[in-house]
Amino acid sequence: MIKKIIKAVNSVFGNFVRVQSRLSFDEARKCLQETNPKPKGTCYTKNKLAIQYDLHIIIPAYNAEKYIKECLESVFIQVSEYSVLATVVNDGSTDQTSIILENLKKLYKGNQIDIEIINQDNKGYSGARNTALSFIRGKYIIFLDADDVLPQDTIEVMLDTAYEYDADILQGSWYTFTNEKKKEHRVKESGKESGSQGYISGYPWGKLYKYSVLENFQFPDGYWFEDTPISFILAALPFKCISIDNIVYGYRLNSEGITSKAVYSEKSIDSYWITEQCLKEFPKFKVHYDQKAYEYLLQQSIMNAWRIRKQKRKVRESEFVLITKLMDDYFKGFHTKNANMSKVESALRKKQFIRFEMII
Numbered sequence: 117m118i119k120k121i122i123k124a125v126n127s128v129f130g131n132f133v134r135v136q137s138r139l140s141f142d143e144a145r146k147c148l149q150e151t152n153p154k155p156k157g158t159c160y161t162k163n164k165l166a167i168q169y170d171l172h173i174i175i176p177a178y179n180a181e182k183y184i185k186e187c188l189e190s191v192f193i194q195v196s197e198y199s200v201l202a203t204v205v206n207d208g209s210t211d212q213t214s215i216i217l218e219n220l221k222k223l224y225k226g227n228q229i230d231i232e233i234i235n236q237d238n239k240g241y242s243g244a245r246n247t248a249l250s251f252i253r254g255k256y257i258i259f260l261d262a263d264d265v266l267p268q269d270t271i272e273v274m275l276d277t278a279y280e281y282d283a284d285i286l287q288g289s290w291y292t293f294t295n296e297k298k299k300e301h302r303v304k305e306s307g308k309e310s311g312s313q314g315y316i317s318g319y320p321w322g323k324l325y326k327y328s329v330l331e332n333f334q335f336p337d338g339y340w341f342e343d344t345p346i347s348f349i350l351a352a353l354p355f356k357c358i359s360i361d362n363i364v365y366g367y368r369l370n371s372e373g374i375t376s377k378a379v380y381s382e383k384s385i386d387s388y389w390i391t392e393q394c395l396k397e398f399p400k401f402k403v404h405y406d407q408k409a410y411e412y413l414l415q416q417s418i419m420n421a422w423r424i425r426k427q428k429r430k431v432r433e434s435e436f437v438l439i440t441k442l443m444d445d446y447f448k449g450f451h452t453k454n455a456n457m458s459k460v461e462s463a464l465r466k467k468q469f470i471r472f473e474m475i476i
Contacts, residue, residue: 137433137469141441144434151431152385155338157242159345159393160400163331164251169230170198170275171324172254176244177217178207180262183368184216188231190265190366192224196272200229203248204262208238213262242335242342245320249334252327259320265366267291273362274324284355285316286324288364303359316351318343322365329355332401336393340378340386341423348394348412352403379426387423388435391416395446410450413442414457417464418476436469 139147148154173191177184184204191202206214217233224231234247245259256278260266270288278286289302316323320335320343329350335342351357378384391413398405417439424432443450443464452461463472 136467137437139433139437141437144437147430147434148385152382154389157337157339159334159336159349159397160332161334163249165327166251166253167255167327169201169254171200171256171258171271172252173202173258173260174245174248175202175204175260175262176207176241177204177213177262179209179211179213181212181216183263184213187262187265188220192227192229194271198271198275200271201253202229202231204233205244205247206233206235207244242337246334249330255327257325257330261321263368263370267363267366270364274364277360278324281358283358284326284329285357287316287322288360288362290322290365290367291363292367292369294369302361316347316357318347320346339390340383341390344390345394349401349403352409378423384423387420388438391420392442395442405446410447411452411454414452414461421476433469436472440464440467
């Protein structure tokens with residue numbers, strides 16, 4: 117008798133989780149647009165090239181008075197035979213950042229590393245990076261956030277390796293830190309050469325980019341998770357990508373940062389919008405809608421759902437429905453080759469929202 121009851125319950129429950137979403141694509145899009153409208157930024161542009169240095173370090177800074185001194189000192193203590201320019205974009209700071217920057221510029225005048233400061237109205241992380249990126253001055257580029265640091269010998273190690281292997285993108289290991297502790301994170305498959313999604317992380321930092329990689333690239337304005345195109349678009353191109361085990365970046369864990377608060381904000385929906393925008397811009401970058409891109413989209417569907425997990429059910433279901441539309445529009449007939457993703461794929465293809473949330 118008990119077995120029959122359990123079987124009946126399982127049958128009812130199984131049917132429940134396999135119910136298809138009844139939201140139409142139009143309803144789903146309307147829901148997301150009303151909750152958090154899609155930004156208008158794009159990934160493709162044409163940056164100017166004026167190569168004068170071996171390395172161009174781009175540092176966006178907004179209200180960075182607490183950490184900008186430590187950040188820049190980590191740059192200026194680097195010992196290297198290479199020519200280096202550090203461009204700090206003061207993105208409309210309202211604290212003492214601009215004063216600190218001017219004092220540091222005077223202090224390090226004549227240093228082997230050149231520094232320029234660009235002051236602008238606030239445009240956000242993307243806008244600040246893009247300001248410097250629009251006029252590329254180095255054979256290679258590094259992105260450094262104003263609250264982070266470069267470990268000793270980072271410049272020498274990364275450029276030595278990049279020039280030796282003629283790398284297009286080079287990434288290294290890093291450490292995260294707070295005032296109390298520090299933890300190392302090693303890159304996977306050190307020394308491996310690749311040009312596919314999943315190998316290059318989506319973070320802009322901890323990497324060295326050849327100027328040609330970023331010649332037609334910008335961070336899309338207005339989005340959170342604006343670094344997604346690095347792993348979705350740039351890593352999909354046939355670039356020579358090298359990974360080294362050396363620690364090349366220090367990332368400060370900040371409880372006040374976007375990452376720690378994003379899940380509670382409606383801007384977390386940008387995780388879907390940037391996914392959609394990347395796929396839309398594939399042709400501009402000559403990226404193919406192939407198996408690798410499909411597998412990446414499946415992984416991204418999980419990431420998106422995780423980022424919006426604190427949003428209302430209708431928002432979560434709307435995002436799910438729109439992901440299924442992206443799969444239908446760009447990857448009709450594709451099937452995952454990753455056994456671990458088969459259930460996720462099945463729930464998406466069958467538009468079974470409840471099942472999808474239970475799986476992830």
